[in-house]
Amino acid sequence: MNELAARCRAYETVARAIRFVKQRRPCQPSLQEIAAHVGMSHFHLQRLFSVWVGISPKRFLQYLTTEHARSLLRGKYDVLAAAHAAGLSGPGRLHDLMVACDAATPGEVRSLGEGLQITYGFAPTPFGRVIAGSTARGLCHLQFVNANDSTDDADGDGDGDAGAIRQLQADWQHARLLRDDAALASSIGRVFSLVGDERPLHLLLRGTNFQLKVWQALIDIAPGEVVSYGELAARIEHPRAQRAVASALARNRIAVLIPCHRVIRENGDVGNYRWGGDRKQALLAVEAARRVGQSRV
Structure with a gap:
């Protein structure tokens, strides 16, 4: 093995x-x-x-x-x-990554990645197998594989990986894809590392102005904190746009770094997560516990 x-x-x-x-x-x-x-x-x-x-x-x-x-x-x-x-404590902390965002230009959005090369790779993480894609300008894709299936494909040849690649290609239809797991290992490792890194991690985001605004507000939510859809809408000064906010979350293509898992329902229920409810609950639990551990150091 x-x-x-x-x-x-x-x-x-x-x-x-x-x-x-x-x-x-x-x-x-x-x-x-x-x-x-x-x-x-x-x-x-x-x-x-x-x-x-x-x-x-x-x-x-x-x-x-x-x-x-x-x-x-x-x-x-x-x-x-x-x-x-709850008496939670943890041996480490989920570090606060410095994230620098670069929005795709309108021309790049229309071209759907024409002339763009995306290097992508797979790697295991504490919360499941992920696929990541990166361009010369930054990380453009990070998603969990088999979010609704407990049988993550470990050998890299199964339907889970194939479906993840199809999704990446669908998001950037005309881009040229090049698989290189080793090239993405460092970036993926930084996302889930317990050790802080002062270097900013660059993201290339493709979305409408409203979506970009929602995603930036998500990045500003600290690990161990949660907000409701209404509170997130208020933070971007669109208090009545809760449905539009939810739609922007659904369009998020970069897991964890754009932390849509930190948004819960108005009644306090954890709610759904595109990569699985169990995973969302685990992310929140670990972030809260590690934040407590950091405060006790």
Whole structure:
């Protein structure tokens, strides 16, 4: 088994554990029960889960408790305070990337990437396998593979990867695509690293002026914080444009860096996520826990 396949299998084990914890949250499953569900000793699951997610299964379960979910509704969705109330802590922090955005010109938008070369690649991450695409001007594509399928394609030859490539080509129809996993490894690693990096990560964004405004407002939301659709609309001075804001989120082609996972429903419900509800819940839990860990350093 090569290293990439091993990492993807490790993530799938952690993903199964995350789904089990979420489903069984009312019963407060023990570490032993979670480990038995994924067919692993509790010692090895504890270590694997902590490496990939950054917090222990117990801490993740605490985040998902009803009491914690209710605390999200207090104040202005103060996730940090809610995380403290749940007793969350983490060994590291999700670093705040410096993100520099460059909008595609109207001509580039109309040409759908004609004359543009996009180098793309796949890599495993703590939250699942991703595909990333980059041009000379910056990262233009970052999406999770098989968002609604628990069987991420580890060998790079399955339908999951093929579908992800088709989506990239559909977004930039006339661009020339060149696969180079190694070339994208550094950028993908920086997105999910626990270690801060002072160099800005450049993004090339293609969208309407309104969409670009929404995406920039998303970038300004700190890890560990959440906002409602209404609050996000108010931040861009379009308080009645909640549906348009939701549409802009749906058009987001760069996961995590443009953090649409930090937007929740008005009633405090986590809501849907184009790359899977379990993944959204995991992203929020880890960000909140790591922010608490950073504040205690």
